Amino acid sequence: NDWRSQGGGGRGRAVAAPRGAHNGFVASLKDGFGFIEYASPAADEPGRTAEQVFFHFTSVHNRERVQLGDEVNFDVEIDRRSGREGARSVLLLPPGSIPKPPPPPEVAAQAVVDAMRAGTRGAEGASGKLVLLAADGSRTDAVVAFEGRDVERGVGVQAGDLVRCILVGHPGRQVARRVVLVERGGGLPHELGSVASVKDRYGFIRPEASTTELFFHFSELPRGTPVSAGDEVKFRRSTDARSAKENGVGISLLPPGSVQFDAVGEELARGV
Known part of the structure; x- marks a missing residue:
């Protein structure tokens, strides 16, 4: 005979019932329906891809009252x-x-x-996807999802940021948890340029390959690094999460002569 608890919670007496092909745990309950999580991963059952399956309360044997975490046995069919x-x-x-x-x-x-x-632009609490890096720092083909609640509190990440994280789950079904920002724009390619002008704690960079100046904040330089107009720099281009405008991040100073502006670029910059 199959088990039923005696009394409490509306559960009935022990009854005999045929056993189904699957076992699982009640994962969530709504108004009249819920979802069961399979006890075994999909990879262990050929032909199955889902980790959870829908059920209606009317499909419960003897209309027993189910609760979160209940262990269940069941069959699966296709709804017409x-x-x-x-x-x-x-x-x-x-x-x-x-x-x-x-x-x-x-x-x-x-x-x-x-x-x-879509629509979050990297604001704090936003979710997205990560491309995993190999041990040598090169990109792999593996992509995992993350939720905003798993990002370091007080820090919003955006496309191109280098992060560290904890991968949870089995290969092929992993998700990212505890996402921590390592370097703003650290996954983007480097560009060269020179400082066009500086103001109070911010300035503008003239990229080597463009005449459009790029905003930057002094916080993107190594702490305590003085910067002046004309300094040559290496930087990454990132999109600000709030303004949606590009700016310079991860900036470091270069020796004079490192940046070579072509003649056409020089003329355009002077308005010739």
Whole structure:
């Protein structure tokens, strides 16, 4: 006989019922329906891609009342109307019937912010995707998602930022947690230029390959580094999360003569 708890929570008596093909845990409950998380990963079952499956309360055997975390046995069928999979013949199991899966492995990694969710522009609390880096710093083909709640508090990340994170989950199903900014724009290519002008704690860079000046803040220079108009610099180009305008980040000074402006660029800069 299959188990049912006696009394409490509206659960009934022990009854006999056929066993389904899958085991799992009640992962979430809504008004009249919920989702069951499979006890085994999709990779272990050929033909299955989802980690959770929808169920309606009417599909629970004997209309038992289910709770979050309940262990269940069930079958899966395709709904004729929606064409989606759904659990049927959901059967409550005694606690401890299903071995708890080990916690997913955690791996430290470095990555570059690849894209932010549309409309967020890298604001604090925004989510997006990361491109993972290899040990030598080169980009890999692996892309993982992250949520805004997993980003270091008080710091918004944006496309091109170099970050470190913790990868949680099994290969192919990993997500990024504890995302910490390492370098603003650190995943972007370097450009060369010269300082066109400086003001109070900010200035403008004239890029080597462009006549459009680029705003920068002194905080993007190594601490205590003095900077003057005419200084040659190496920098990265990033898009500000608030203004959506490009600016210079990750700036370092170069020896004189490092930057070569072509003649056409010089004439355009002088308005010739």
